[in-house]
Amino acid sequence: MHVGRQAWRAAALTAAATALTVSCGWAAALYGSEVSADQLEGRWTDGSGTSLTFNSDRTFTSEHFDRLPVVADAGCSDPSVLSSGRWAFYASSTTQADETATRGSILSLDSSDDSCSVSAFFFGDDDPAMCPTDDPDANCPTGYFHRTGHGT
Structure with a gap:
């Protein structure tokens, strides 16, 4: 028994x-993994020509990011507005992005005109990967981004 x-x-x-x-x-x-602002700063690419460049002043620029399904899923009326904008980590104690947070496991990417917002999740410890998605359980449908250079 x-x-x-x-x-x-x-x-x-x-x-x-x-x-x-x-x-x-x-x-x-x-x-998921937590990254610092220093780890985030720089250029991140997905291997297919799409890139995000994060700057120390909490701004970002992108190349071809507007073509990813996550942008269409976010309901952005004009996906090209995500060619630049502001970034912020979600603080662990709140459900809102906090521009003063210095580290996090979830990132908010907001267009310059505040008309569109996309989330990104971080995975892995030694060499973190970023997945822009609204569903982190979807096996990163957009493809993982890896840091390839330093920011400004």
């Missing part, structure tokens, strides 16, 4: 872990 209880406990723990991994938002919670 004791062996049956151990098997039941193992099955229950496996089921709980699977449920947590596939439920909304858990991938970011389990595999």
Whole structure:
């Protein structure tokens, strides 16, 4: 009887872990990483010609970012407005982006005219990757971005 209880406990723990991994938002919670503003600053590319360049003054510029599905999914009436804008980390204690936060695991990218906003999540510890998406459990449909150079 004791062996049956151990098997039941193992099955229950496996089921709980699977449920947590596939439920909304858990991938970011389990595999997400926190980056500092210094780590963020610079050019990030996805390998297909799309890039984001983050500057120390909390601004960004992009190349071909408006072509990504995440921008269309965000409901931006004119996706080209995300060719430049402002960035901010989401503070861990709030659901709002905070321009004074010096580190975070989720980033807000807001167009210069404030008409469009996209979120990006960070994954990995040694060499963080960034995924612009509204659903971090979707296996990064936009493709992962990696830092390739320093900012200004």
